[in-house]
Amino acid sequence: MGTIQLKNIKIYAFHGCLVEEGQIGSDYLVNLAVKADLKKASTTDELEDTVDYVLLQKIVQEEMAIRAKLLEHVARRIINSILEKVEAVTTVKVSVAKINPPIGGDVAEVRVTMQQKRNS
Template sequence: MHSKIILENIKIYAFHGVLPEETILGTNYIINAELHADLEKASQSDDLSDTINYAEINDIIHQEMSIPSRLLEHVIGRIISKLEIAFPQLSFIKIKLTKTRPPMRGEMQGVSIEMEKQIS
Protein backbone atom coordinates (compact mmCIF):
# COMPACT_ATOMS: atom_id res chain seq x y z
CA MET A 1 0.00 0.00 0.00
CA HIS A 2 1.31 3.44 -0.91
CA SER A 3 0.69 5.93 1.91
CA LYS A 4 1.66 9.54 2.57
CA ILE A 5 1.85 11.62 5.70
CA ILE A 6 1.65 15.32 4.87
CA LEU A 7 2.21 18.15 7.32
CA GLU A 8 1.02 21.36 5.70
CA ASN A 9 1.99 24.96 6.27
CA ILE A 10 3.70 24.65 9.65
CA LYS A 11 4.47 28.23 10.67
CA ILE A 12 7.66 28.69 12.73
CA TYR A 13 9.54 31.83 13.72
CA ALA A 14 13.27 31.22 13.26
CA PHE A 15 16.64 32.90 12.72
CA HIS A 16 18.19 31.60 9.48
CA GLY A 17 20.10 33.60 6.92
CA VAL A 18 23.37 34.92 5.59
CA LEU A 19 22.83 38.54 6.63
CA PRO A 20 23.53 39.44 10.29
CA GLU A 21 20.10 41.03 10.76
CA GLU A 22 18.40 37.79 9.72
CA THR A 23 20.00 35.95 12.63
CA ILE A 24 19.11 38.75 15.04
CA LEU A 25 15.58 39.71 13.96
CA GLY A 26 14.38 36.42 12.50
CA THR A 27 11.25 35.92 10.42
CA ASN A 28 8.40 33.51 9.85
CA TYR A 29 8.97 30.34 7.89
CA ILE A 30 6.44 27.95 6.40
CA ILE A 31 7.31 24.25 6.20
CA ASN A 32 5.57 21.50 4.28
CA ALA A 33 6.62 17.88 4.70
CA GLU A 34 5.58 14.83 2.70
CA LEU A 35 6.66 11.38 3.88
CA HIS A 36 5.93 8.04 2.22
CA ALA A 37 5.73 4.71 4.02
CA ASP A 38 3.62 1.57 3.96
CA LEU A 39 0.92 2.23 6.57
CA GLU A 40 -1.32 -0.69 5.67
CA LYS A 41 -0.79 -2.42 9.02
CA ALA A 42 -2.05 0.68 10.86
CA SER A 43 -5.09 0.83 8.59
CA GLN A 44 -6.03 -2.62 9.90
CA SER A 45 -4.90 -2.44 13.53
CA ASP A 46 -5.85 1.10 14.60
CA ASP A 47 -2.66 1.01 16.72
CA LEU A 48 -0.30 3.99 16.93
CA SER A 49 2.71 1.68 17.11
CA ASP A 50 1.92 0.48 13.55
CA THR A 51 2.22 3.92 12.00
CA ILE A 52 4.46 6.99 12.06
CA ASN A 53 3.45 9.46 14.74
CA TYR A 54 3.10 12.79 12.94
CA ALA A 55 3.45 14.66 16.26
CA GLU A 56 7.00 13.28 16.42
CA ILE A 57 7.62 14.47 12.84
CA ASN A 58 6.44 17.92 13.89
CA ASP A 59 8.74 17.87 16.95
CA ILE A 60 11.78 17.02 14.79
CA ILE A 61 10.95 19.87 12.40
CA HIS A 62 10.61 22.34 15.28
CA GLN A 63 13.88 21.15 16.88
CA GLU A 64 15.86 21.58 13.67
CA MET A 65 14.26 24.95 12.88
CA SER A 66 15.43 26.23 16.28
CA ILE A 67 19.08 25.77 15.24
CA PRO A 68 20.20 28.83 13.22
CA SER A 69 21.76 28.13 9.82
CA ARG A 70 23.02 30.35 7.06
CA LEU A 71 21.35 28.29 4.32
CA LEU A 72 17.82 26.91 4.07
CA GLU A 73 19.32 23.93 2.26
CA HIS A 74 21.27 23.09 5.41
CA VAL A 75 18.14 23.26 7.56
CA ILE A 76 16.26 20.96 5.17
CA GLY A 77 19.21 18.55 5.02
CA ARG A 78 19.22 18.27 8.82
CA ILE A 79 15.46 17.70 8.93
CA ILE A 80 15.64 14.97 6.29
CA SER A 81 18.53 13.24 8.08
CA LYS A 82 16.75 13.28 11.45
CA LEU A 83 13.50 11.97 9.95
CA GLU A 84 15.33 9.20 8.11
CA ILE A 85 17.01 8.08 11.35
CA ALA A 86 13.87 8.37 13.48
CA PHE A 87 11.63 6.52 11.00
CA PRO A 88 13.51 3.78 9.11
CA GLN A 89 10.25 2.64 7.49
CA LEU A 90 10.16 5.80 5.33
CA SER A 91 10.66 5.35 1.60
CA PHE A 92 10.53 9.03 0.55
CA ILE A 93 10.85 12.45 2.20
CA LYS A 94 10.09 15.84 0.66
CA ILE A 95 10.53 19.09 2.57
CA LYS A 96 9.61 22.56 1.32
CA LEU A 97 10.85 25.49 3.42
CA THR A 98 9.65 29.02 2.68
CA LYS A 99 11.18 32.21 4.08
CA THR A 100 8.19 34.55 4.18
CA ARG A 101 10.06 37.85 4.20
CA PRO A 102 13.39 37.45 2.43
CA PRO A 103 15.61 40.56 2.44
CA MET A 104 15.25 41.22 -1.28
CA ARG A 105 13.71 43.92 -3.43
CA GLY A 106 10.18 43.49 -4.65
CA GLU A 107 6.96 42.26 -3.19
CA MET A 108 6.59 38.51 -2.79
CA GLN A 109 4.99 35.91 -0.58
CA GLY A 110 8.36 34.34 0.06
CA VAL A 111 11.20 32.32 -1.35
CA SER A 112 11.23 28.53 -1.04
CA ILE A 113 13.69 25.68 -1.22
CA GLU A 114 12.30 22.19 -1.79
CA MET A 115 14.35 19.04 -1.42
CA GLU A 116 13.34 15.40 -1.66
CA LYS A 117 15.02 12.10 -0.98
CA GLN A 118 14.11 8.64 -2.19
CA ILE A 119 15.16 6.13 0.46
CA SER A 120 15.98 2.58 -0.62
Template sequence: MTLTESSICLNDIRLYAFHGVLEQERRVGGEYSVSIRVHYNIYKAMETDNVADTLNYAQLLKIVKREMAVPSNLLEHVAGRIGKTVFHEFPQAEAIDLTVTKLNPPMGADCAGASVHVHLINDKTLQ
Protein backbone atom coordinates (compact mmCIF):
# COMPACT_ATOMS: atom_id res chain seq x y z
CA MET A 1 0.00 0.00 0.00
CA THR A 2 1.28 3.46 -0.90
CA LEU A 3 0.19 6.53 1.01
CA THR A 4 0.18 9.53 -1.32
CA GLU A 5 -1.43 12.19 0.85
CA SER A 6 -2.75 12.41 4.38
CA SER A 7 -4.02 14.97 6.85
CA ILE A 8 -5.95 15.54 10.04
CA CYS A 9 -8.91 17.92 10.06
CA LEU A 10 -10.97 19.83 12.57
CA ASN A 11 -14.09 21.16 10.88
CA ASP A 12 -16.23 24.13 11.82
CA ILE A 13 -14.91 24.74 15.34
CA ARG A 14 -17.32 27.29 16.87
CA LEU A 15 -15.75 29.92 19.12
CA TYR A 16 -16.55 33.30 20.62
CA ALA A 17 -13.72 35.79 20.16
CA PHE A 18 -12.89 39.49 20.12
CA HIS A 19 -11.38 40.27 16.71
CA GLY A 20 -12.05 43.27 14.52
CA VAL A 21 -11.04 46.75 13.55
CA LEU A 22 -14.09 48.34 15.17
CA GLU A 23 -13.96 49.05 18.91
CA GLN A 24 -17.40 47.47 19.32
CA GLU A 25 -16.16 44.15 17.86
CA ARG A 26 -13.22 44.04 20.24
CA ARG A 27 -15.34 44.96 23.26
CA VAL A 28 -18.46 42.85 22.61
CA GLY A 29 -16.96 40.04 20.52
CA GLY A 30 -18.67 37.73 18.11
CA GLU A 31 -19.04 34.20 16.86
CA TYR A 32 -16.38 32.59 14.68
CA SER A 33 -15.84 29.33 12.90
CA VAL A 34 -12.43 27.78 12.26
CA SER A 35 -11.67 24.83 10.00
CA ILE A 36 -8.14 23.48 9.81
CA ARG A 37 -6.51 20.68 7.84
CA VAL A 38 -2.94 19.77 8.74
CA HIS A 39 -1.08 17.75 6.11
CA TYR A 40 1.47 15.26 7.44
CA ASN A 41 2.50 11.67 6.91
CA ILE A 42 0.20 9.43 8.95
CA TYR A 43 1.74 6.17 7.74
CA LYS A 44 3.41 5.25 11.05
CA ALA A 45 0.15 5.77 12.98
CA MET A 46 -1.68 3.63 10.42
CA GLU A 47 0.70 0.80 11.24
CA THR A 48 1.12 1.17 15.01
CA ASP A 49 -2.34 2.35 16.17
CA ASN A 50 -0.46 4.43 18.75
CA VAL A 51 -1.53 8.01 19.53
CA ALA A 52 2.12 8.94 20.08
CA ASP A 53 2.71 8.34 16.35
CA THR A 54 0.14 10.83 15.14
CA LEU A 55 -0.68 14.50 15.31
CA ASN A 56 -3.02 14.75 18.28
CA TYR A 57 -6.18 16.61 17.27
CA ALA A 58 -6.97 17.49 20.91
CA GLN A 59 -3.66 19.40 21.04
CA LEU A 60 -4.49 20.99 17.68
CA LEU A 61 -7.81 22.19 19.11
CA LYS A 62 -6.00 23.72 22.10
CA ILE A 63 -3.76 25.70 19.73
CA VAL A 64 -6.75 27.04 17.79
CA LYS A 65 -8.59 28.03 20.98
CA ARG A 66 -5.49 29.67 22.48
CA GLU A 67 -4.74 31.76 19.39
CA MET A 68 -8.39 32.71 18.85
CA ALA A 69 -8.46 34.03 22.44
CA VAL A 70 -5.85 36.69 21.57
CA PRO A 71 -7.67 39.73 20.09
CA SER A 72 -6.52 40.94 16.68
CA ASN A 73 -7.68 43.59 14.25
CA LEU A 74 -7.50 41.25 11.25
CA LEU A 75 -8.47 37.64 10.60
CA GLU A 76 -5.30 37.43 8.49
CA HIS A 77 -3.26 38.03 11.65
CA VAL A 78 -5.18 35.37 13.56
CA ALA A 79 -4.64 32.85 10.74
CA GLY A 80 -0.92 33.64 10.65
CA ARG A 81 -0.57 33.10 14.39
CA ILE A 82 -2.42 29.79 14.26
CA GLY A 83 -0.22 28.61 11.38
CA LYS A 84 3.05 29.60 13.07
CA THR A 85 2.04 27.91 16.32
CA VAL A 86 0.96 24.68 14.60
CA PHE A 87 4.26 24.46 12.71
CA HIS A 88 6.19 25.20 15.92
CA GLU A 89 4.35 22.62 18.04
CA PHE A 90 4.05 20.00 15.28
CA PRO A 91 7.28 20.11 13.25
CA GLN A 92 6.11 17.07 11.25
CA ALA A 93 3.28 19.18 9.77
CA GLU A 94 3.99 19.72 6.08
CA ALA A 95 1.21 22.17 5.21
CA ILE A 96 -1.94 23.73 6.61
CA ASP A 97 -5.23 24.72 5.03
CA LEU A 98 -6.99 27.08 7.40
CA THR A 99 -10.23 29.05 7.21
CA VAL A 100 -11.22 31.58 9.87
CA THR A 101 -14.77 32.91 9.48
CA LYS A 102 -16.43 35.82 11.27
CA LEU A 103 -20.02 34.57 11.29
CA ASN A 104 -21.76 37.94 11.60
CA PRO A 105 -19.49 40.63 10.17
CA PRO A 106 -20.60 44.23 10.79
CA MET A 107 -20.94 45.24 7.15
CA GLY A 108 -24.68 45.52 6.65
CA ALA A 109 -25.07 42.40 4.53
CA ASP A 110 -27.05 39.23 5.02
CA CYS A 111 -24.36 36.60 4.54
CA ALA A 112 -23.05 33.41 6.13
CA GLY A 113 -19.84 35.16 7.18
CA ALA A 114 -16.62 36.74 6.04
CA SER A 115 -13.58 34.47 5.87
CA VAL A 116 -9.86 34.34 5.40
CA HIS A 117 -8.47 31.14 3.91
CA VAL A 118 -4.76 30.35 3.80
CA HIS A 119 -2.63 27.49 2.53
CA LEU A 120 0.66 27.50 4.43
CA ILE A 121 3.72 25.32 3.81
CA ASN A 122 6.19 24.44 6.55
CA ASP A 123 9.51 25.57 5.09
CA LYS A 124 11.33 23.13 7.41
CA THR A 125 9.73 20.13 5.68
CA LEU A 126 10.88 21.23 2.21
CA GLN A 127 14.51 20.28 2.84
Protein backbone atom coordinates (compact mmCIF):
# COMPACT_ATOMS: atom_id res chain seq x y z
CA MET A 1 0.00 0.00 0.00
CA GLY A 2 1.16 3.52 -0.72
CA THR A 3 -0.09 7.09 -0.99
CA ILE A 4 -0.06 9.47 -3.92
CA GLN A 5 -0.61 13.14 -3.06
CA LEU A 6 -1.39 16.17 -5.17
CA LYS A 7 -0.74 19.28 -3.09
CA ASN A 8 -2.10 22.77 -3.54
CA ILE A 9 -3.86 22.39 -6.87
CA LYS A 10 -4.81 26.01 -7.56
CA ILE A 11 -8.11 26.45 -9.38
CA TYR A 12 -10.32 29.45 -10.05
CA ALA A 13 -13.96 28.44 -9.58
CA PHE A 14 -17.42 29.78 -8.79
CA HIS A 15 -18.64 27.99 -5.64
CA GLY A 16 -20.61 29.56 -2.83
CA CYS A 17 -24.06 30.40 -1.53
CA LEU A 18 -23.90 34.07 -2.50
CA VAL A 19 -25.03 35.10 -5.99
CA GLU A 20 -21.87 37.21 -6.31
CA GLU A 21 -19.66 34.17 -5.74
CA GLY A 22 -21.24 32.51 -8.76
CA GLN A 23 -20.57 35.59 -10.88
CA ILE A 24 -17.15 36.74 -9.65
CA GLY A 25 -15.56 33.46 -8.55
CA SER A 26 -12.49 33.04 -6.40
CA ASP A 27 -9.30 31.05 -5.93
CA TYR A 28 -9.38 27.59 -4.40
CA LEU A 29 -6.73 25.16 -3.28
CA VAL A 30 -7.37 21.44 -3.50
CA ASN A 31 -5.23 18.84 -1.75
CA LEU A 32 -5.70 15.21 -2.63
CA ALA A 33 -4.30 11.96 -1.24
CA VAL A 34 -5.18 8.53 -2.57
CA LYS A 35 -4.12 5.16 -1.25
CA ALA A 36 -3.44 2.25 -3.55
CA ASP A 37 -1.24 -0.81 -3.86
CA LEU A 38 1.91 0.63 -5.45
CA LYS A 39 4.09 -2.46 -5.05
CA LYS A 40 3.86 -3.61 -8.68
CA ALA A 41 4.58 -0.12 -10.03
CA SER A 42 7.62 0.15 -7.78
CA THR A 43 9.17 -2.85 -9.51
CA THR A 44 7.89 -2.54 -13.11
CA ASP A 45 8.35 1.23 -13.54
CA GLU A 46 5.24 1.23 -15.79
CA LEU A 47 2.47 3.84 -15.69
CA GLU A 48 -0.29 1.26 -16.18
CA ASP A 49 0.74 -0.33 -12.86
CA THR A 50 0.10 2.77 -10.77
CA VAL A 51 -2.46 5.52 -10.27
CA ASP A 52 -1.99 8.17 -12.95
CA TYR A 53 -1.82 11.51 -11.16
CA VAL A 54 -2.56 13.31 -14.43
CA LEU A 55 -5.97 11.62 -14.36
CA LEU A 56 -6.44 12.60 -10.71
CA GLN A 57 -5.70 16.25 -11.59
CA LYS A 58 -8.18 16.08 -14.48
CA ILE A 59 -10.92 14.72 -12.21
CA VAL A 60 -10.32 17.52 -9.70
CA GLN A 61 -10.48 20.14 -12.47
CA GLU A 62 -13.69 18.67 -13.92
CA GLU A 63 -15.49 18.56 -10.58
CA MET A 64 -14.28 22.01 -9.52
CA ALA A 65 -15.70 23.42 -12.78
CA ILE A 66 -19.24 22.42 -11.77
CA ARG A 67 -20.72 25.14 -9.55
CA ALA A 68 -21.85 24.16 -6.05
CA LYS A 69 -23.07 26.09 -3.05
CA LEU A 70 -21.06 24.05 -0.53
CA LEU A 71 -17.44 22.93 -0.47
CA GLU A 72 -18.66 19.69 1.09
CA HIS A 73 -20.62 18.93 -2.07
CA VAL A 74 -17.59 19.56 -4.29
CA ALA A 75 -15.38 17.36 -2.08
CA ARG A 76 -17.94 14.53 -2.20
CA ARG A 77 -18.13 14.72 -6.01
CA ILE A 78 -14.32 14.54 -6.28
CA ILE A 79 -14.23 11.48 -4.00
CA ASN A 80 -17.07 9.73 -5.84
CA SER A 81 -15.54 10.41 -9.25
CA ILE A 82 -12.11 9.08 -8.26
CA LEU A 83 -13.56 5.92 -6.72
CA GLU A 84 -15.69 5.42 -9.84
CA LYS A 85 -12.95 6.05 -12.41
CA VAL A 86 -9.76 4.77 -10.75
CA GLU A 87 -10.19 1.15 -9.74
CA ALA A 88 -6.81 0.85 -8.00
CA VAL A 89 -7.63 3.55 -5.43
CA THR A 90 -8.76 2.18 -2.07
CA THR A 91 -9.05 5.42 -0.08
CA VAL A 92 -9.48 9.07 -1.08
CA LYS A 93 -8.86 12.08 1.15
CA VAL A 94 -9.58 15.51 -0.30
CA SER A 95 -9.58 19.02 1.08
CA VAL A 96 -11.07 21.98 -0.75
CA ALA A 97 -10.15 25.45 0.48
CA LYS A 98 -11.67 28.78 -0.53
CA ILE A 99 -8.98 31.47 -0.37
CA ASN A 100 -10.02 34.78 1.24
CA PRO A 101 -13.67 33.79 1.74
CA PRO A 102 -16.27 36.58 1.91
CA ILE A 103 -17.25 36.01 5.55
CA GLY A 104 -16.80 39.48 6.99
CA GLY A 105 -13.41 38.94 8.61
CA ASP A 106 -9.73 38.52 7.89
CA VAL A 107 -9.64 34.78 7.20
CA ALA A 108 -6.96 33.31 4.97
CA GLU A 109 -9.06 30.33 3.91
CA VAL A 110 -11.98 28.09 4.74
CA ARG A 111 -11.19 24.41 4.24
CA VAL A 112 -13.36 21.29 4.13
CA THR A 113 -11.68 17.89 4.37
CA MET A 114 -13.42 14.58 3.66
CA GLN A 115 -12.19 11.00 3.36
CA GLN A 116 -13.72 7.76 2.15
CA LYS A 117 -12.61 4.17 1.73
CA ARG A 118 -13.83 2.04 -1.15
CA ASN A 119 -16.59 -0.36 -0.18
CA SER A 120 -15.33 -3.90 -0.58
